[in-house]
Amino acid sequence: MRHPKERLILPRELNRRDFLRxxxxxxxGALLSACGGSGTSQSSGGSSQSxxxxxxxxxxxxxxxxxxxxxxxxxxVQQPLFDDLPAIESGLDPEAGPLRIYNWADYINxxxxxxxxxxxxxxxxxxxxxxLDEALxxxxxGELEADVFFPTSPVLPKYVAGKLLQPLNHDYLPNLEKNxxxxxxxxxxxxxxxxxxxxxxxQTGLAWRTDQVxxxxxxxxxxxxxxxxxxxxxxxxxxxxxxxxxxxxxxxDGVMDPNTTDQAALQKAGSSLAELVDLVNIRYSIDGAYVxxxxxxxxxxxxxxxxxxxxxxxxxxxGDPSVLxxxxxxxGAQSTxxxxxxxxxxxxxxxxxKPVLAHMFxxxxxxxxxxxxxxxxxxxxxxxxxxxxxxxxxxxxxxTYLESAIxxxxxxxxGQVPLxxxxxVARMWQQVWASAQTGG
Amino acid sequence: MASQTEPARAKGxxxxxxxxxxxxxxxxxxxxxxxxxxxxxxxxxxxxxxIDPLFGLAQPVWNPLQWDPTTFFNVIRDLFGGRxxxxxxRTITYVAVATALCIVIGYPVAYFIGRRAGRWKVLLLVLLIxxxxxxxxxxxxxxxxxxxxxxxxxxLMVAIGLFDAPQNWLSGRSSTVVLGLVYGYIPYFILPLxxxxxxxxxxxxxxxxxxxxxxxxxxxxVTLPLSRQGILAGTVLIMLPMFGDYYTPNLLSGSxxxxxxxxxIDQFISxxxxxxxxxxxxxxxxxxxxxxxxxxxIQVARETKRAAK
Numbered sequence: 001m002r003h004p005k006e007r008l009i010l011p012r013e014l015n016r017r018d019f020l021r022x023x024x025x026x027x028x029g030a031l032l033s034a035c036g037g038s039g040t041s042q043s044s045g046g047s048s049q050s051x052x053x054x055x056x057x058x059x060x061x062x063x064x065x066x067x068x069x070x071x072x073x074x075x076x077v078q079q080p081l082f083d084d085l086p087a088i089e090s091g092l093d094p095e096a097g098p099l100r101i102y103n104w105a106d107y108i109n110x111x112x113x114x115x116x117x118x119x120x121x122x123x124x125x126x127x128x129x130x131x132l133d134e135a136l137x138x139x140x141x142g143e144l145e146a147d148v149f150f151p152t153s154p155v156l157p158k159y160v161a162g163k164l165l166q167p168l169n170h171d172y173l174p175n176l177e178k179n180x181x182x183x184x185x186x187x188x189x190x191x192x193x194x195x196x197x198x199x200x201x202x203q204t205g206l207a208w209r210t211d212q213v214x215x216x217x218x219x220x221x222x223x224x225x226x227x228x229x230x231x232x233x234x235x236x237x238x239x240x241x242x243x244x245x246x247x248x249x250x251x252x253d254g255v256m257d258p259n260t261t262d263q264a265a266l267q268k269a270g271s272s273l274a275e276l277v278d279l280v281n282i283r284y285s286i287d288g289a290y291v292x293x294x295x296x297x298x299x300x301x302x303x304x305x306x307x308x309x310x311x312x313x314x315x316x317x318x319g320d321p322s323v324l325x326x327x328x329x330x331x332g333a334q335s336t337x338x339x340x341x342x343x344x345x346x347x348x349x350x351x352x353x354k355p356v357l358a359h360m361f362x363x364x365x366x367x368x369x370x371x372x373x374x375x376x377x378x379x380x381x382x383x384x385x386x387x388x389x390x391x392x393x394x395x396x397x398x399x400t401y402l403e404s405a406i407x408x409x410x411x412x413x414x415g416q417v418p419l420x421x422x423x424x425v426a427r428m429w430q431q432v433w434a435s436a437q438t439g440g
Numbered sequence: 441m442a443s444q445t446e447p448a449r450a451k452g453x454x455x456x457x458x459x460x461x462x463x464x465x466x467x468x469x470x471x472x473x474x475x476x477x478x479x480x481x482x483x484x485x486x487x488x489x490x491i492d493p494l495f496g497l498a499q500p501v502w503n504p505l506q507w508d509p510t511t512f513f514n515v516i517r518d519l520f521g522g523r524x525x526x527x528x529x530r531t532i533t534y535v536a537v538a539t540a541l542c543i544v545i546g547y548p549v550a551y552f553i554g555r556r557a558g559r560w561k562v563l564l565l566v567l568l569i570x571x572x573x574x575x576x577x578x579x580x581x582x583x584x585x586x587x588x589x590x591x592x593x594x595x596l597m598v599a600i601g602l603f604d605a606p607q608n609w610l611s612g613r614s615s616t617v618v619l620g621l622v623y624g625y626i627p628y629f630i631l632p633l634x635x636x637x638x639x640x641x642x643x644x645x646x647x648x649x650x651x652x653x654x655x656x657x658x659x660x661x662v663t664l665p666l667s668r669q670g671i672l673a674g675t676v677l678i679m680l681p682m683f684g685d686y687y688t689p690n691l692l693s694g695s696x697x698x699x700x701x702x703x704x705i706d707q708f709i710s711x712x713x714x715x716x717x718x719x720x721x722x723x724x725x726x727x728x729x730x731x732x733x734x735x736x737x738i739q740v741a742r743e744t745k746r747a748a749k
Contacts, residue, residue, distance in 0.1 A: 067494075131710065136495055162494055234611050237694070242711065274696075281612055283694040297588055297610060316590075423496040426713045434707060434714075437696045438527050 068157040070420050073412050076188035079160045079195050081167055088355045090171040095354040097122030099361055102135065102146035102349075104128060109377035116364050122357060139164055139349070147352040148361055153189045153343050154420050156196055165195045166350045172359035173197060175366035181383045181409045184343065188412070196345035197362050200380035201407040203305045203415060204244055204340040205328035207289050212299030215325075222336050223329040224251040226300060228272070228279060235299035236280045237288035242433035243418055245284070247340055248302060249273045249436075256337040259419045266432045273436035284437070290314055294324065308405040309398055310379040326405045330414035341407070341415035343383065372397075381407055480726070487512055487719035498715025515720040524704065524721075531701045534614070535682045538621035539675055545622070546629040546674065551663075553630075554637030565634070568627055576624055580691045583620060584610065587692070612695025620688045625681065629674035636670025637663070669743055676736045680729050701725055 071077035097120075101108070105128035113124050127146065129135040132155055138144040140162060151159055159165050170176065176185050176197050184198040206223060208215050213232055217223035227236055227248065238245045247258040249269035260266060276282035285292060289303035294315040303311075303326060312321040331338025346365060348358040364370055371382040376397060381387070389406040392398045398406055421429065485500035488507035492499050501507060518524040553564045571579060586593045587609040594606035609616050640663065648658040686702030701721065708718030 133497060133710070137497055140495055140497075158495060234608060240694070277696050281695060281697075283612060284696070285690070285694045288694075295588065296590065423491050423493060423713060426496055427491075430708075430711055430714045434704065434717075435523055437699060437707075438523055438704070 068161050068420060070157050071188040071191065072417060072419065073183075073188045076186075076191045078191040079157065081194065082163060085163055085166055085350060087167040087169040088172075088359070090169055092356045094120060094122070094357040094360050097124065097354070097357070099124045099148065099354055099357050100146045101126045101148045101361075102129065102139070102144065103148075103150045105130065107150070107378055107380070109374045111377070112365070112370050112374040115370060115373070116361060119364070120357070120360060142351075145351055145353070146349050147354045147358040149347050149349055150199060151196070151345050151347055153187065153196075153198075153345055154418050156189055156345060156347070157420055159347070160195050164350055165347045166352065166355065167194050168197070168348060168362070169359060172356070173363045173366070175363045179366050179368055179371075179384045179386065181385055183409065183412055184383045187343075188417075190345075196347045197366060198383050199344040199346045199365065200306070200378070201341070201343040201383045201411075202380060203328045203407055203411065204239075204247075205303055205305065205326055205404075206300065207293055207303035207308050207311070207324065207326045208300040209293060209296065209323045210325060211320075211323045212296065215300065217327050217329065222252065222254075223327060224248055224336065227276065227282070227302070228252060230279055232300050233280045236276075237283045237285060237292060237298040237301045238276075239288065239302045239304075240284040240286050242429055244302065244340065245273065246270070246429060246433055246436075247416075247418075251337040251339075254337075256416075258337075258340060258416045259421065261421075261425045261428075263428060266428055270432040270436040294319065294321065305405040305407055306378075306380040308402055309381070312399060312402070321399065322401050324402060326402055328404065328411075328415070330411075331416060332414065338415045340418055341411055342418055344380075383407070383409075385409070483719045483722050483726075486715055487723050489716060489719075491713065491716065496713050498713070498719070511716045512720040512723070515717060515724060519721075519724060524701075527699060527701060527704060530699070531683065534618050534621065534700060535679055538618050538625070538682060539679055541618070541622045542626045542629045542678055543671065543675070546626050546633060547671070550630045550633035550637055550670070554634045555640070568630060568634075571627060577687060577691070580620065580624065580688060583623070584691055587616065610692060610694075612693045612697045614698055616692050617689045617698045617700075620692045621682055621685065624685075624688060625678040628677045628681075632673040632677060633667060633670040636667045636673070640666055669740070672736055672739055676733065679732060683725060683729055 069077040069079050097117075099116075099122060101113075101124060103126060107128075108126065113126070116122075117124060127144065129138070132152065135149070135151075136155070136158075139146070139149065139159075149159075149165070151165075156165075170193070173193075176193060180198060184201070186192060187196075187198065190196050206217055206226060208217075212235060215226060217226055220226070226232065227238065238248065243258075246266065246269050249272040250256075250258060250260060250265060253265070253268050253272055255262075255265045255269070273282075283298070288298055288301045290307040290311040291314050292298045293301045293303070294311050296316075296319075305326065305328065308324065308326040311324055315321040328339045328341075329336045346362050348355055348362070352358050365374065366382075366384070368384055368386045371384050372387055375382055375387065381392075389398075389403055389408060392406055393400055393403050482500060485502050485507075486498050488504075488509055488511075489499050489501040490508060491497070515524070519528055549568075553561055553568070557564050585591055588594070589606045589608055593609070594603075597603050598606060644662055644666070645658055648662045649655075653661060684702045684705075686700060686706045689698045689700050689703060692698075705718050705721050705725070708714035708721065
């Protein structure tokens with residue numbers, strides 16, 4: 001799955017201040033086909049599991065059989081602990097800097113980092129990656145070493161099984177219990193937060209302009225069908241991302257599982273996508289929601305909630321951002337399968353040189369004030385109880401007409417989470433995606 | 441005695457030349473090995489490699505004896521009579537049309553700068569090189585703004601009555617992508633052609649006229665054949681990168697209708713799991729481009745030989 005941050009990065013601060021209009025978004029980016037998963041999950045038994053085992057031939061194994069502990073909201077799992085990989089002791093003093101942070105580009109507010117530097121008297125170094133494959137390659141080969149890393153929740157099990165992360169000592173993380181949504185302080189993908197704390201939450205829904213399309217997806221039986229409506233021909237765009245976009249086709253086809261391993265369902269989804277070429281002259285891009293939509297190049301787009309929080313700043317001069325709308329179709333309402341919802345985490349690397357400082361950084365980022373300060377710049381919402389929709393709208397972090405782009409507590413129960421796919425299944429998705437785009 | 445030593449000395453000198461002159465090629469050769477042969481081998485090793493079962497990343501296999509060509513053959517099958525055939529044909533068509541347009545538009549420009557510009561020559565050359573000061577992607581992004589429905593191009597064309605309503609140039613039109621390619625690569629065509637036309641021997645043209653040819657026939661019989669090398673060099677220079685281009689269709693269209701081979705490679709490579717397919721497709725594309733390149737090299741060799749006579 002491609003990550004919402006995976007796009008050509010702009011100096012957003014400048015954009016915010018100057019409403020500078022720049023179009024970007026090469027799909028030179030990558031598809032994080034590595035994320036996502038099979039529907040199978042481990043039970044939440046307390047026993048730790050063995051490390052990874054290699055995949056054998058024969059029937060397609062689920063990721064769980066691969067030695068990965070993959071949970072879902074209905075079936076949380078604990079990540080395995082390893083004897084040779086203990087958590088740090090309590091009560092240690094933080095090391096001297098610099099703290100090495102490995103993060104998505106443009107995904108943390110420099111002011112927040114400066115506040116950390118001031119409070120702890122240590123320097124920091126931020127190295128950025130463009131997609132998780134790049135990060136995985138560099139971290140797993142030891143090409144790059146870091147103290148703090150930002151994995152998405154679907155890829156977390158892989159990093160744990162590969163012994164790339166170290167377990168966390170919660171004595172250093174009081175803000176986790178105190179500030180974070182209960183559902184993510186003890187999340188389904190990492191019960192007891194053994195290896196991770198949440199950083200940002202995001203959903204995938206639909207966004208449109210009221211001046212270009214007359215759309216009431218909230219009264220539709222299945223809002224995902226809008227992309228197949230010929231009356232919007234030439235105005236429609238989808239993300240250039242295999243996990244996200246095949247999921248839309250699956251939902252349109254009535255398949256409820258965005259982690260399906262069913263080849264027939266995937267192929268049907270592929271043909272549904274291929275139909276879009278002639279039906280609505282579909283266009284794929286990664287900047288469609290936050291650049292092409294405000295610019296009016298499309299009237300209706302597949303959209304990440306975080307992109308919609310940012311979209312208002314990409315409105316051309318003289319444009320009216322209040323024409324923008326966003327809907328995340330929740331599961332179960334009407335006959336819909338819901339929309340995707342996921343989150344990013346912060347974790348400490350197994351080979352961190354400043355593990356204590358890294359813990360303190362995680363705790364620092366879960367502080368309400370610092371998290372809000374960070375959100376004000378990144379647009380990606382930290383799952384903290386105090387930063388609720390009311391306060392974010394009242395304090396003008398999010399405009400009223402886009403209040404729906406704020407993720408709420410409990411949404412994880414109403415949506416679908418992308419899980420890790422095994423390489424075999426990921427390859428199937430990849431092939432369907434490639435076929436859908438070449439019409440073969 | 442003297443008659444015996446003389447050839448011996450000459451022989452010695454020739455021997456010296458034999459290692460001295462090729463030695464000058466060493467840095468270039470080293471460069472080529474480091475920056476072409478080794479990376480190409482790495483691509484081949486990925487194309488014939490495997491997927492890491494835990495992390496799902498494409499892994500190169502360095503030992504040719506352990507290579508697994510399955511993916512490679514699948515890609516070839518897809519290209520010839522499979523899923524990728526239409527894509528390959530489209531790519532070839534786009535590149536061919538764009539190259540033809542570059543020749544039609546670029547030749548007069550190169551001719552004018554090389555032969556008729558007089559004191560404006562330097563200024564025109566600078567203007568020609570000027571776009572290189574700005575990154576290709578930035579220039580394409582500028583076109584996105586110019587061509588959008590409320591962009592300057594549309595406003596202008598509606599204002600002068602060329603169209604009744606703004607055109608949606610960016611909605612997946614082949615013409616937009618081809619013109620984007622032409623715009624992006626034409627300077628690379630003009631420059632080598634200009635060089636060829638600039639050093640054209642004036643006396644040959646005068647001779648042609650003296651022998652009774654009018655300007656048209658002088659051009660057809662003398663100028664054009666003499667600038668053939670320049671046209672060929674320019675064509676090669678623009679065709680090769682065009683075959684691998686993916687950001688032009690991405691930025692100016694984004695529709696599956698205008699997808700090129702480069703987009704397919706980009707998508708495979710950037711999706712971790714498809715690294716093997718992407719690498720295989722890259723190898724095939726390089727082989728194809730290699731054929732075009734060898735045609736060019738053979739032509740140059742032939743021409744050099746002819747000139748030496």
